[in-house]
Amino acid sequence: MNLKQLSELLGLSQTTVSRALNGYPEVNEATRERVLRAVKETGYRPNKAAQRLATGKAGSIGLVMPTAPGHQSDVHFGEFLAGLGEESVRHDFHFVITPAHPDDEVAALRRLAISGNVDALFIAYMRGHDPRLVMLKSLSMPFIVHGRSFGSEPDYPYLDIDNEAAFYDAAKLLLQLGHTRFALMNGPAHLDFAIRRKNGVVTALGERGLELSEDCTSHTPMTDEEGLIAMERFLQLPERPTAVLCSSTVLALGAIRAINQAGLKLGEDISLIAHDDVLPLLKPENFSVPLTTTRSSLRAAGARIAQRLIGTVTQAGPFPEHELWKAELIVRASTGPAPR
Amino acid sequence: MNLKQLSELLGLSQTTVSRALNGYPEVNEATRERVLRAVKETGYRPNKAAQRLATGKAGSIGLVMPTAPGHQSDVHFGEFLAGLGEESVRHDFHFVITPAHPDDEVAALRRLAISGNVDALFIAYMRGHDPRLVMLKSLSMPFIVHGRSFGSEPDYPYLDIDNEAAFYDAAKLLLQLGHTRFALMNGPAHLDFAIRRKNGVVTALGERGLELSEDCTSHTPMTDEEGLIAMERFLQLPERPTAVLCSSTVLALGAIRAINQAGLKLGEDISLIAHDDVLPLLKPENFSVPLTTTRSSLRAAGARIAQRLIGTVTQAGPFPEHELWKAELIVRASTGPAPR
DNA sequence: CCATGCTCCCAAAGCGCTTTAAATTATGTA
DNA sequence: TACATAATTTAAAGCGCTTTGGGAGCATGG
Incomplete structure (x- = not known):
């Protein structure tokens, strides 16, 4: 069923039918209703490709x-x-x-x-x-x-x-809790958010005269495996960090596995704040130790x-x-x- | 840039250009190359809507x-x-x-x-x-x-x-390990896979003269929360199940949280087999107690x-x-x- | 009675492509 | 040289829709 057939069925021109369907004012209300009824009955749907070709709009x-x-x-x-x-x-x-x-x-x-x-x-x-x-x-x-x-x-x-502010605030909180040895588990270094988040952390630490060491920074894809690996590396450092900032709850998932395996207590031996995109599968409140987060819904x-x-x-x-x-x-x- | 312009540029008809592009045999190889070169230079791309309208194919x-x-x-x-x-x-x-x-x-x-x-x-x-x-x-x-x-x-x-076989096999394994009190954490009851998986379990149990009780069956959306809730319910039963089959690693995630919170040991007090769709975020081998699974890659x-x-x-x-x-x-x- | 202005409706052009049918040119054969 | 045949190319007709530019038909008012 196409416009032509529909209009023939109705004894109207294609123009009028088209207009009736698209809500143009110059068509009699009675006619419009008749068209609408016919559409219902026949199940007619305009061909999108044709519509697109004619209008340039694709929807x-x-x-x-x-x-x-x-x-x-x-x-x-x-x-x-x-x-x-x-x-x-x-x-x-x-x-x-x-x-x-x-x-x-x-x-x-x-x-x-x-x-x-x-x-x-x-x-x-x-x-x-x-x-x-x-x-x-x-x-x-x-x-x-x-x-x-x-x-x-x-x-x-x-x-x-505001990635920078989020990680600035998070770092600030950890500073206020007395932490001085920081680590950052970040996304790939070329991604914009990773750059800004790092800046936020660096700024906050800088205000206290602290630095974020390269050893305590990871740039990886945001998977739990990478989180695990990165955290394992951090934990083997002679001066291991006590405060960790994490660019995703996915990374945190792996990181926490590493912390547990090392026999350390999250929230006591190590504090961790992760960025939470509000993923249905990784609710920070459902972690065995509920996660402090910077939250912004991706959805x-x-x-x-x-x-x-x-x-x-x-x-x-x-x-x-x-x-x-x-x-x-x-x-x-x-x-x-x-x-x- | 459209076909017409391109063909004018080349001094050819639209037909020939179109054919050259679509690999028709009746066009001179030299001509085809000329067309292809022009396409490269101009960056011409056929308008999909027009193509679709003409061919009926959308790609x-x-x-x-x-x-x-x-x-x-x-x-x-x-x-x-x-x-x-x-x-x-x-x-x-x-x-x-x-x-x-x-x-x-x-x-x-x-x-x-x-x-x-x-x-x-x-x-x-x-x-x-x-x-x-x-x-x-x-x-x-x-x-x-x-x-x-x-x-x-x-x-x-x-x-x-083969959902039925998968859950039949899984139940069979648990039976061989001596389990007699089974639970099934399933997806929504109206979904086909849930019906078949349940059938698989029921058949395996039936062969040993066992039944799957209603109390020990849950039909829920496959989220970790629902897994938690269902497992909590199971654990409060007077005769709590020792073998649990689980329609998704997502459900298992919640179920295991409930098991841990109850102070029980997975793999000792309770055995669990989950169906694994191979989700990148929930690798069964990464659970604190690695999960026995029926695996089939969704991807x-x-x-x-x-x-x-x-x-x-x-x-x-x-x-x-x-x-x-x-x-x-x-x-x-x-x-x-x-x-x- | 005719110009004027509405309200509705229509014929036809056009969107950018493919494809059919036909024309043109090249090649081969007697 | 002439004619059949094969190799290329082209003009034009759609595909199904929107939209431009009119054009009936009818009431209004001078």
């Missing part, structure tokens, strides 16, 4: 999913997607996901953009001087960045959390980004160019006074 | 993501998606994800199918007598089912794991499903209508002889 937002055989899937990705979905469903938008090899992301994004399949783009996992940014800016398609790109002018729309970020993206496409704006969310510092049992 | 597979505010996102979903992506990227396919309210899935699937946005569909989380199946069969669009639908004729293509299933779906669309088949994968039973420390 979808695009994203690239880095993937490869052996490439570990990221729990954060799923959670973010849930947020996007939660909002998109309200506007009858869908998303088009292009899987791409991690080395091919810029090109994949470009292909996606000029394919005509999507109205807007979204990127995340930002790096310093991110090459995707340059490409996107040249593209004249709305986009939004989750995170920021250190070293680039912030002349692009973004939603980010909420996804929903907000969808809202802005869709709003931009449908001209429902305006939206602020930049949003910087504060993370909450939530104190639980994994932090305590420095042992002496 | 994409569709799926519905159940979502709603407060609807917990499923870790299994992300992992499955990773598998789909891994294979899709090889064929330059992408996926179109329609988020939909859980109550609206059938309709959403229908909309997706007739939108012309996708070439093939995929469904999962099968229920007994699944209503989506009826709809899909009436649709004349290729689809594949992950799982099966209990109570429907298996006259549709599916990929499933591998995703990749295979993508392969079959894409193969069907591109006529690369034929593929077997049905695939039933065996899960591996891997024994680790969470199982031991029944305490006496």
Whole structure:
């Protein structure tokens, strides 16, 4: 069933039927109702490809999913997607996901953009001087960045959390508890959030005349294995840290395993604060020693980004160019006074 | 840059350029190379919407993501998606994800199918007598089912794991270890895999003249909280179970927390076998007491499903209508002889 | 009675591609 | 040299929708 058949069925022109469906004012209400009724009865749905071709609008937002055989899937990705979905469903938008090899992301994004399949783009996992940014800016398609790109002018729309403040505050708390030997388990060094979080820690320590040693810093993918390995390394240092900051509850999961295996007590021998993206599987309050965290919901970020993206496409704006969310510092049992 | 412009640039007709690009044989090799070179230089990409309209092919597979505010996102979903992506990227396919309210899935699937946005569909989380199946069969669009639908004729293509055998084998192992008091922590009762897994357990127990009591069976969403709650309930029974079968490592995560909190020892006081979908975040070997599991990679299933779906669309088949994968039973420390 | 302004509705063009049917050019054969 | 045949190329017709530019039909008012 297509428009032509439907209009013949109704004895109307395609124009009128199309207008009736799209809410144009110049069609008689009685006629509109007749059309709507026929749509219900026939189950007619406009062909999206044709609609897209005619209007240039796709009703979808695009994203690239880095993937490869052996490439570990990221729990954060799923959670973010849930947020996007939660909002998109309200506007009858869908998303088009292009899987791409991690080395091919810029090109994949470009292909996606000029394919005509999507109205807007979204990127995340930002790096310093991110090459995707340059490409996107040249593209004249709305986009939004989750995170920021250190070293680039912030002349692009973004939603980010204040990573620096979050880790500054967390470090500050540990300082107040008397800790002096710090460690940081961070994400990959080239990622923007990792850079900023480190800065936050360094600043807080600096105010007390302390330094973050290289030995006590790890930059790894955010998996529990890496957390385990990094923490094992820290624990073997002659002067092992008593305060650990952790870029993800996933890393913390491994780190705590290492702490337990070493026979140490979390919250007594070692204090730990992790950043909590509010993953359904890793609730900090459910750890055997509940985790002190800096919290910011990834899912909420996804929903907000969808809202802005869709709003931009449908001209429902305006939206602020930049949003910087504060993370909450939530104190639980994994932090305590420095042992002496 | 579109076809028309490109062909004018080359002094050729759109037909020839189109054919050159799509590998038709009736175009001179020299001409084809000239076209290809021009494409490289100009960065021309065909408009997908137009291509789709003309061919009816979309180069994409569709799926519905159940979502709603407060609807917990499923870790299994992300992992499955990773598998789909891994294979899709090889064929330059992408996926179109329609988020939909859980109550609206059938309709959403229908909309997706007739939108012309996708070439093939995929469904999962099968229920007994699944209503989506009826709809899909009436649709004349290729689809594949992950799982099966209990109570429907298996006259549709599916990929499933042998849930019944997996749980039969697991129960059998525990029986051989001398256990007689069993519990089953299962997924929602209406889901196909839950029905079959329960059957497997019941059959194995039945062979020894044992029964699975209602008190010792839970049907819940597969989250760690639910695992905790269910296990707490089991542990308060006058005759508490010594052998527990668990439909997911996620449930096991909570269950083990409950066991620890009760001061019991996993693998001694209580033996537990969980089904392992090979989630990157929950490796059974990383639990403080490594978990005995029935293992089957969700990601591998995703990749295979993508392969079959894409193969069907591109006529690369034929593929077997049905695939039933065996899960591996891997024994680790969470199982031991029944305490006496 | 005719110009004016509405309200509705329609024919046809166009979005960018593929593909059918036909035209043109090249090649081979008698 | 002429003609059949093969090798290339092209014009034009869609694919199913939106939208531009009119055009009936009808009431209003001078």
